[in-house]
Structures are given as C-alpha cells and as structure tokens.
Amino acid sequence: FPNGTLAPRMALNVPNFKDGTWTTFTGPDGKTWMKTTYYLRKGVKWSDGVPVNYEQDIKFAVYDIYLSGKIEQIPSTDPYDKIDKIEFPNPYTMVVTWKDTTPYANAGLPIYPKHFWSQVPLEQITSSDLAKKPIHAGPYKIEQWVEGSYISLVPNPNWFGWAGSKPLIQRFVYQWIPDTNTMLMNVLAGKVDLTLIGLGIKEAQQAEKIPTIKVQRIPSTFWEHLEINTTDPILSD
Template sequence: MTSLVYAGLMRPDGNGGLVPELAERYEISEDGLSYVFYVRKGAEFQDGKNVTVDDVIFTIETAKNPIVKSPMRAGWEGVEIEKIDDKTLKFWLKRPYAPFLENTTIGILPKHIWKNIPIEQLNLSELNLSPVGAGPYKISKSFKNGSGLTSLTLNSFSNYVLGEPYIGKIVFNFYPSEVELLNAYQNGDIDSISAVSPQNLAKITRRDGDIKSMNLPRIFGTFFNQNEKPIFLEKPVRQALEMSIDKKQIVRDVLGGYAKEISSPIPEGSFGAIALTESEFNLDKAKTLLEKNGWKFSQEKMIYMKEEKKQATKELSFSISTSNAPDLIRTANILKSSWEKLGAKVDVKVFEISDLNQNVIRSRKYDALLFGEVVGRDPDPFAFWHSSQRNDPGLNIALYTSSKVDKILEEARRLVSREDRAKKYEDFQKEVQADSPSIFLYSPSFIYILPKKIKGVDTEDIVTPSERFANIYKWYIDTKYVWKILHKNN
C-alpha cells in the first residue's frame, strides 16, 4: 500500500527509470558528492498540510534510526542533509555513489502527524492502519477480522502532484493463501490478482482478464563454493556443468514461460544489462571437455573421477543447497537429473528459508547453492561480486575473487555518468562470464492479472511487486460513449 498512499521525492516510472514526484527538479554536482532537491510548490499531504523539507528530513532521520529497522537504512547511512529553505534541501555524500537516486523514492512521512510518537512505538502505532501520505490514493475504509486485515478501500487523492488518478476507487481484498485467492478470482469476487505461480495460472478458466508479465530485477543461479568443494576450482568442471543444463527447459517446465533465460549477473530491465549470450546445451561436448582435462568415467561408480599424482582421487560428486520454495525445489531436481546424466553424483539439500540464510549461507556451508539475488533497477554489483564481500555479511555467495573485477566495480560506483558506468558494467559482466564462477539460470517475471477494461497500463520493469502501481495515476477504464439521440431511439 505504501506505493499508493505515500509519495517520494522520486518515483519509479515503470520502465526501468525514475521520475520526479514530490521533487520539482534536482541537481547533481559534477563530483557526484551533492544532490540538491527542490520540493514542488503546492505539494500537499492527504490531510491538506503542505509538504516541506522538514518532512523529508524527518522521514530520512527516522529511517536511519536502527530502532526502526527500516530496509532503507543502509542507503542513507553516512549521508548528511542540509536544509536550504522550506522547499530546498541538499544531500551530501562521503563519496560518489551512482545509484543514490534510488534512495529518494522513500515515501515521505508527515512530520506533524508522526513527530510525537516515540521511536520505539512507530512500527506498532495505529497510524500505520490509517496512514496519511502524499501519494495518488488515500485509505478511506479498512476491515479486519481475528487473523488480521481483510480489505482496504482507497479513493483517489484529488491534489496528487502528478494529477488526480482517473480511477476513483480501488478495493483490495487480502487472502491467507494462494488457493483462496484463486477461488475468489474464479468466483468473480475480485477482478484482479497478483503473485500467482505459473503452475496455478494454468488452472484459471476465467477469460476476462489480461495477463501482465513484468520484468523483475532478480537473478537465480547456481553459485559454486570452491572453498568447500575443491573440484569447483577447475574452470572446465564449472563449464561442463553449465553445458549440460537446458535452461530453456527450466523456464518452460518450472516457470511456465514466465521467466527469461540469463547468462550474466545483471538481468534485462536493469541498468547496464548486456545482451543474452545463448548458452550451449550439449551433453556430449560437456563430457568431452571433462575428459580433455583428465577426468575419466568410472563404470564401477558410474561417475567421473580424476587421479592426480600425490593427491587423493577426485570424484565429480557434490550437493546443491536451496530453499523449500516449490520453484527452486523443481529447478534443483532438474539440475540433479541433468548432472547425473553428465556423470556426476548430486545430492539435493532443501532448507527452510530462515535456516538456509542463517546456517548455510551466512556460514558459507554449501557445495553449490541454488539461490536468487535482487539486483535492483540501478544495480551496484559490488556487494555480490567484490572479493571483500566473500564473507558474511557480504553477499558474494560465489566467493568470487578477481582483482580486475574488483577494480571495475570500485570505479563504477564512483562514476556519475551513466554512459561511463554502463561501459564498466559491460566489462564487469564479460569478465564474470569468462571466469564462470556461477551458472546464471533465469530471471523471473511478475505475473499480474487485470480486467481487460483497464487501459493505460504500460509498466514493464519493476523492482518490487508494489511497483506494478508505478503509473496507476495514468490508468483508466475503457468507456463506450453513446450519443443521446441513439440511446433514445434504441
């Protein structure tokens, strides 16, 4: 609901970029260390109070407070704020950080409403159930039962800075399971649904909706831990494993076609993405590659083995760790089947997501990890691929090390020019592709069903499911107009 009720200085445009929302305009210094924002004159909250720089500062300082545990906190750490006047403020960065503008999509809180709430009580405040923002819609009704919120009614905000939405009222109903959600849609109780799995999408018989498929800046792949499993130190082994996978089968059979095959760490729809390098699915060639590098197939053990002087015999045997998400379990089993056809022994280990994060990923206790990464609209691959991020809390789950890539990523995050940064990201991806530290499998789509009468929905790229509403103020209902004389005659 936050994307509907609240407004930020900037707003996602639904096509991979950002547009000014509460900000009339902004300026970036040549050195990339300061950003000046000018708040629109006439911008107001849904209670009629004007939006000022004080509200922006209050919101950001609140997000920076560790007690609040805001997911936006990390993006604002080390950023200093200077109030120039009631409608102008400046952000000071300690060092250039190209994706900084993403931080300014944070929804602005009205200080006059929240300032007297103790910081420890913010997350539990009743104000969260009747929020006041400056976004395109305001909440007019809410219904709860013993288990929680069941529905919300939103009405358009007439003074929204980008123009009052054409659709005057939207009702959201909430369901405890996907099964109940699908039943409500099939029965005609609701007209739109989202976050439907590809498997259940095929079961829908209702035909008066348009299926919208939107790009998500997320990648799923298999990340090899060379520290836990020394066989992954051999590049030909990693290449042979990728060559024996039919990525198209995974996209088709697991995701119902609602995903895109990928070959690099930045997916389509994110800034800096490069064209797909078509993967070569060739089991015979994969076996030949292993054999050229000293691996021999053991008829006794039915796997590839490698003997080296003064070293223990290696076996092409390892485990894949993943979460208990149905799509990932099915993908893991396809990988297992494919690699066993190659001549490997593979064990699939499935964990609850909290257990996987806490006891497997953080401690780096896995041979191969089937997992996803949220790359973002304007990515900073540093956390995922810089060698300094190999250990927790870093996110380099491939434990990848490359001095060349380190230098590229360090330089890229300091560049203000998008053109220069895009070139760095291209170089980065080509280096990673050449090193093959991981097998990049797919980038999923977000599935959303809308009534066919809803027009003006041109959103293609989103970072979070809520961004499907990025352009909701432009949506309208297709209406047929009939001349009164014709209506009277009929």
C-alpha cells in the same frame, strides 16, 4: 517507470551530471564525495490537508526514522547513512552532500509527515494506532484497514496530481488471500478484478482458459535469485 527510468514526483527533477545537479568532489577525508540538488514541487499537501514542509519532513524521515536507531523494523539505513548534510537554501531547493559515492543518490530521500508521526514516541510508531491510518501525498488515501483482511483506498482530494490529472478509479480494495486455490476461485467467480502476485503457474494457466480473464506476462525490474549457504559444511568450499 516500468523500464527502470527514474521520474520525479514531489520533486521537479532527477539529479544528473549533465545539468550539474549531480556533482562529485574530493571530500575532507580525501575520498570522493557528491552533491545532489533537487527542485521541489510547490503546493503539495499531505492527505490530511496539512502543507508539506520539505525541510522538516525530510529531515525527520532521514534522521529520526531511518538513522536514529530507535525503530527496529528499519531493514537498512543505506544509502542514507552516507549523507553528510541536507541543506535548504530556500524552501523548494534541497542540496544533499554525500560523504561517499552511491548510485542511489538520485533516487530521492524519504519523506514522512512530522506533524503526524511525532504524536507518539519513535519507539512506538510501528505499534501505535497511527500505523493503521497513515497519511501521505499520493493519489489515494486509506478509507478502512481491516488487519489481515483488506485495505480500501479512495481518492485523496489533496493530491497535487500531474498536469491537473485526478484519480480515475473511485475505490480500490486490496484483499489478502493467502491460499492460491481460494484466490483462483475468487478470480473465476469474478470477485477479484486483478491479482498482482499469488497465482501459481498452474492456477494462471487454468484461469487463462476463461475467455473473460486475461493473463499478462510483463518484463519488470524485479528479480529472483538463490542464495548459497556457504556456512554449511557441504557448501563451504
């Protein structure tokens, strides 16, 4: 949610201390370990119609995708490298044992469709044709991907939804417009319905003068910062 509160999607709960689905204990190394329990949604399918196999697909994502070391593009293994084991007492209950403490333990684990990505060796996943037509379990699926130009999305008929809800918009087109002036011209001409990031302050102020254009300033959980290069002699003190 926009305020940073976690909400379950493919799971039915967010682990927490109050109901005992997030606990701590002393591990065999004498350090504080943790356990998180997730109750998983039934009837979930990938966008190609194949049923989600939670144990297979989550373990594939954690151990093969993130922790195998075979995919160079993985930026970080944290917090998954703190996992001791992932257990499934039944197909819709997952218990994760953590060999260290981490505030991200209740954020869930990654999940990837093993039946899809295992068609190619792990080392070739990001360079294979599969990378441009991925499947997932969200409300939309990729219709077409023209690299460097646009991605179009259409409703995923296999989406589990929430309380029977269905996608309302029948087609999304995400365009890459690297030049801010070109983006502004597209906005002013009505060719772009929404820009997420890209217009600078000056362009946004110019667009705001048009009655049909609304500029929104919304507080968010994103943050920006400056990094000090302390290896530079000028800043090394």
